[in-house]
Amino acid sequence: MKITFLGAARTVTGSCFLLETEKTKIIIDCGMFQGSKNITELNRREFMFQPSELTAVILTHAHIDHSGLIPKLIKNGYNGKVFCTKVTKELCGILLPDSAHIQESDAEIAMRKNKRSGKETPQPLYTIDDAYTALKYFQEVPLYDKIKISEDVAVRYRSAGHIMGAAMVEVYVKEADKEIKLLFSGDLGQPKQPIVREPDEIRNTDYLIVESTYGDREHFEYDKEAELAKIINETYARGGNLIIPAFAVGRTQTLLYYFQKLIQENKIPEMPIIIDSPLAIKATDIILRNPQEFDEEACDIYRNQNQKLINIKTLRFVETSEESKALNSLDTPAIIISASGMADAGRILHHLKHNLWRPECSVLFAGFQARGSLGRLILDGAKVVKIMGERISVKAKIYNLRGFSAHADREQIFEWLEGLECRPSGVFVVHGESDVADVFANDLRKVLGAATYVPQYGDIALIDGYNWKIKESEIITKVPAIQELRQELRGMEKNYYEYRMRLEQLLNRDESKLKEIRRRLQKINKYMEENLNGL
Template sequence: MQIEFYGATSGITGSCHILRANGETILLDCGLIQGRREEMEKNRRPFPFSPDEISAVVLSHGHIDHSGRIPLLVKQGYQGPIYAQNATMELCDIMLQDSAFLQEKDAQYENKWRKRKGKPFIDPLYTVADAQEALENMVGLKYREKKEILPGISIRFQDAGHILGSSSVEVWLSENGKQRKMVFSGDLGQYDTPIINDPAAIEEADHVIIESTYGNRRHRERQKTIEEIGEIIREATHQKGNLLIPAFSIGRSQEILYYLGKYYDEWGLNRWQVFLDSPMAIRASKVYWDYPHLYDEEATKLRKKIHEMPHLQNLKLTASPQESMGINRIKSGAIIISASGMMTGGRIIHHLKHNISRSGSHVMIVGYQANGTMGRALVEGKPTVRIHGDEYRVKAKVHTVGGLSAHGDVDDLTRWLSSYRKSSPHVHVVHGEPESKSDLRDHIESALGFKASVPDMGDLLDI
């Protein structure tokens, strides 16, 4: 029985780990590498395995850095099952087809340039047809439903509290009379996050693979974060500008809408027009509304009270490009929630183009911003940003709101690990910047007494 560490060992995207037991090979996640162009080019490198040798794929959740290379796996010959929690299946129907559409568009743009330069054309990384084939192979499971997926190999999904359907994966392995239990954390959310439940406690394992996005940081207290959002909205109201909120389509957008609905009167939102300007976020929000049984207690009470979620009288869902372009004619009084969350593409770029150099405008950054992204440049206070080849001076006020991350901080990660009361697992720290991983490793060993390590890509561990 072996674990091979592959994706998300040298960064925070491209999650993928390989389990081998009883003559079978399983992938835990198969995510897209994101970030700078040179990083994304790594997606075209060959897998360190033959796709037709994979027996099963087990997916922790729908975010594209965990699911986004599954269509490529299918394109290259994988025909087996892809196990996911039921809500994750529905979100992947949105995410993977959208990702495939963007892959096709990117290849078209690239090939226009290559034609002018006399260079050979490239194929898209994968197509919509590849994504659709992958979706047909998905098998949905409920939380807490243990299932034998291969001889001697069983899995169970537990709520990871990150986004709807996000899971920590328990894996039981049997080989030659020996049994081992391995747990993959997936992406763990913060405790007491609205809408979704807290990460579920798991009491025993021999090995745990854990993410470390915020492995050496602590989030701001949530109530203080809510108060800060209210202050930002009041300041923007006074200055009569627009408020841009770059947000990931799945998870963050729904949480922001939840808060805008809950504090509608207190924040004076009747004076604003609120736009959810992301086709993917609009479709994802419907999935959230369709899974009320996965809500936490607070969200369940709110839904019962107002019959739907969110409840914003002035919310406008702008699905079409024409509706999106129309927003940019508004100079004051618009709250625009739009993707992408790190401002690497999508409709938010066009809204920034029209607002970033206007002194009355505001940009509220609510999530992690990776190195090399426009979001990181704004967080670091760069005086200018490049949009569509042109330089724009940053005159809008940029706010960094640190308490809304969908990822748990070091205290949340420690709290989740402390639930392992029946065993002292060997913990393997992945999915984070180098310092974050090493700091979390040291913290786990000192605070919990568990053996912990930071694996490199290609490390092979006999378990």
Template sequence: MIPTITFHGAAGCVTGFCAEIRTERSRVLVDCGMFQGSKTLKALNYQPFPFDASEIDAVLLTHAHIDHSGLLPKLMRAGFTGPIYATAATKALCEVMLEDAGGIQEGEVRELNRRNQRRGRPLVEPIYTARDAKRLMPQFQTVKFGEAATIAPDLTAIWWPAGHILGAASIALDIEGEEGLLKTLFSGDLGPGGTEFVTEPESPSGLDHLIIESTYGDRDRMVVDPAARRRALAAEMRDAHAAGGPLLMPAFAVERSQELLSDILAVMESGEAPAGDVFLDSPLAIRATEVFLDRGWNKSSGRNPFEALHQAGRLRFLGKPAESDGLERLKGWHVIMAASGMCDAGRIRKHLKRLLWRREATVLLTGFQAVGTLGRLLAEGAERVSIQGDEVRVRARIRMLDTYSGHADAGGLVRWAQAREPVAGTVFIAHGEPNAAQGLSARLTAAGFAPDRLAIPRLDETFKLRRAGAETQPAGPARIDPAATARLDWHNDRARLLLALNAALDSAADDAAREALLQRLLEDLKKSAPVDRDQSAPAGAQAS
């Protein structure tokens, strides 16, 4: 048979990357990530896989981020028993990240079930548990950069440094098919170029097919060296200090937290930023930091740039919930870093509820914010937000600093793709919101790539991989409306409606005006049949 590729995730959106390669003798996945963003998109996490997990021979993992690895325990529970190939650093990070993800799901489901019992609604269960994540780890097999690994009789893979996070890789996959050997390359998530923290991306050229990410496919960022990046961070810290309150930093627990902490301590030590206590309030980031201290050696710089975190006097690790709760008593200048980076889970939500309404507080966003996430709403200037059912007025200073992004910008993606030429077949543009994917397509066309050889896959779309180019195949029923993958959904609209209603009631002239407004709304609602069911299950929960 002609080999095929099916995009089961990160198609029309940034998260949930999962590509299935099928040949006459084997079926493998490249990544098996968790969807993040709107609740409609996250609902895919607890739906059945669109394939039989027991028939998957192996998983090839690019890196440890949850949107690439987060559904691996679910895959195991669904019947997958094969090996998971990954670099040693990726395996070490997955060991802490997947267990943490399972624990978060268990905690959120416990809270949801308490509410459901009070409301007489069905109980739910986590998609997987921390114990499931531990059971998965023996299936990992480590690979070394640059060394070929035989995945199946007709599949050979080589992992190449992607420059994104510790252990991150692009994967070159050679596929034996009817037309001979097909050379394919999965970019994984590409870094912005070599820094003191990560190495320069490397990959082979001369391909038949290329799969490239497009997170920032429509955006150029200012190129800065490490010193300039620290100066920009120090300026934000000085402004936050001048505002009179704390600096709250939502940050991705792996790589971003460690890089930011290293630079925060450096600018405090140099006097570029005001000194103060720095709290890392994320059990996952704390455990991940141990991996970075152990495996963060950078061959380019000849040192481990994270060593400063080992004995930093100002840095406090808050592992226990009681330690986190104690931050509520602090006044004045200090820095709190907590996960998640998109403000969608973890302890950051508690701190946002406590600080967003305070004018003296500063919230500094340092990474990509997917559509539908609380972080994206804050970045786009929301004046009121709903956090865990509570309405919060946004008075804090909301700032963004994109010099710490772990992704290449549009120019970097084009240069990386050009360095992979010639590409005889198709360039698949994935892992991006529609505007980003289309923007990268336009830039690649301007750079000389033939437009008819560029494809932007839809979710679950399958292509036959021929040497001369890919052929799309008839699609089955869509798991989700393609237009819903990268937009605000009805859950977001409901939250906006409730916030707008409260604002209108607050600003109404008197009680009579408030009663009239509510009566008009109630009359409209009576036209629709009420449905008493829970539509607010967290990502990672499913009906039992």
């Protein structure tokens, strides 16, 4: 058999892994690339396989970077089943049409601009109709049932503890007289998250395909509730709004959970809490009506509040664009939660445009911000950002509430792997930025004593029983110019690691240097962006 890595390879998004045996072809996930323009352009490439030849699609969870290209896949000829859990199916029922709506809107804006300049207008990857057509192919699968996909392949879902409905996937492949087990972690959740159950333990697997989003760091251990209360109270005292870019699925509901707790404990004022995202409103409804997925603490709250997990008197849901625009003239401080979580699309852009320049306001990030996203630029200290074609000064107080991520960190993944009773034959590290994945793979090699590899886009793992080797991507290596570029970048990577080590040694001696180091790094980063963006 072989695995071709067609996404989430040295990048966090675009999850897609093609698994081929003599009789079967399946893909695990079919996700959209997100982030900078260079990365998102990959969404427009033709699939590196014939969609009509696939036996099945195995979907780990509903996030768009895992599910977002399924409508394109079906539009291009796939007519099989998309297997997923019950809640994943329900969430995709709102996320995929929303993704299509954004693409149609972006295409319409581009058409108006390009018409004036005479440029060709790009078409949306898929339409809202395409998204609803795709949903007809979804088939829910219960956790823990072993489902036969074909004569030689079966799968089993286990809880990943990431967002509600998220699963890791065990794939069983019959080869000659052996049954080889591969475990795709999907996005592995952080333990002790509100509402969501813990990730399931694993005992064995022959091959592990594991995420590494936070593979080079640990989530900061601190009192998150106290920090959240402090941010809210400080912003309220200044008379400003607290703007929170939040993912519609998962993060929004977690924040509501904490707001409810803080209000009940009289730690924050009963100020307006506004969910300004039709998608987040629908997602909240789906999550709140699936109590069978709650963890033990959430189940207790649900029972004690007359079958209501969230019961906040000042909570308001904003549906229409007119209601959303009216929020710009609020005469009292409010908490406004809006999508998207990386601040790269949706109504959050309007709220940032109207609040980012106001020093009395605050912007709170509570999740991963991909390179190239507006959220990442703001967090990295940009003084001015461009929002909907307008330059906006960044004068609001910027907060990064760490530890709210739905992803497990380095140590939490190691703790999860402690359940393994035997060493895997191979470990493939995915879903991480290139430098992060390299660090994590090296650490895994030491901890597990297993061979590890960080694939490039298009690399193929050729697996024969318990032996494997890598065939490097022909997609990349067949272009001579790219080979030269890779060589140049390897030299830069070597310099990066050397400087990183020297800077860490400097900080070990003198922590007061951190501010100056960050200032210089931001200057270097800005210089690189200005030069490379011009390409």
